[in-house]
């Protein structure tokens with residue numbers, strides 16, 4: 647068996663990161679946008695430590711994770727000495743029983759999609775003595791039954807509830823378009839929903855479509871395999 651820490655990445659991480667940043671810049675330019683308005687969230691889930699280290703050494707400071715426990719092992723333990731100065735985004739579904747761990751580890755939670763979770767996050771912050779992370783609402787733009795996220799028709803009421811009943815700010819909206827559909831209409835739709843609801847930030851775009859997302863107004867893109875190489879779930 648190969649030691650996962652020995653996995654080589656070709657082309658190397660520094661090159662992949664430089665290429666991705668250049669692609670973001672070019673896409674922003676095509677849309678007359680300032681590339682500084684777009685953050686690159688490096689999705690580190692499942693990636694071996696050697697690649698994470700290379701990404702940190704390349705100067706990357708924003709990372710995304712989709713499982714609380716896995717992220718704790720990586721950022722709370724193995725890379726704990728390098729945690730300072732990083733911004734960690736939770737981009738996967740959050741169970742209420744993991745809320746305390748989540749508010750302790752993450753700076754941004756992108757997957758708020760139900761009132762029960764909002765209540766759990768408030769309770770968790772109280773208990774852990776932590777500030778509330780920055781919050782995004784995940785929208786199920788494709789209305790897929792198996793997918794997390796609030797249905798578009800319920801979004802306005804949910805945002806009003808969060809703002810008025812719980813007195814919390816929603817920084818942005820996040821979506822994951824259906825795999826078998828063109829992403830652009832979903833990105834358009836998310837942008838419209840954000841405008842309609844007075845929300846500034848848009849987390850949209852992954853390895854296959856982040857340039858389209860930037861052209862359509864993404865303020866952050868979540869890129870995994872294009873940056874790190876393929877994930878090996880083996």
Ligand SMILES: *Cc1c(COP(=O)(O)O)cnc(C)c1O
Pocket residue numbers: 689691712737738822851852853854868869870871872
């Ligand atoms: C894994 C994941 C990504 C990154 O996917 P790539 O295709 O590897 O870029 C982005 N967003 C979410 C929510 C993810 O779970």
